[in-house]
Amino acid sequence: MKLPVIRHLQRNNSSAQLQNCIEVLESFSEYNRISDDELDVVGELITNLCGAVEVHEMIADGMPERDAANAFAQKVLGSIDR
DSSP states (O other), X not given: OOHHHHHHHHHHSOHHHHHHHHHHHHHHHTOTTOOHHHHHHHHHHHHHXXXXXXXXXXXXXXXXXXXXXXXXXXXXXXXXXO
């Protein structure tokens, strides 16, 4: 997860565009000849895209952009610590 990437994706794409991209990458990840390195990259991309979608949702609920991005980062970091 890279917060600057998530912010960039969130600012420059709609939630629908991000969802479509996630679906394509998930489909690609199911291809049986994908290498482990490629799968790692796809996983990182999906993680950042999902983060951007979640930040979009928080902003739609009235949270300022900066607070939404920081709240998402704290949520992820908090789940890692458990």
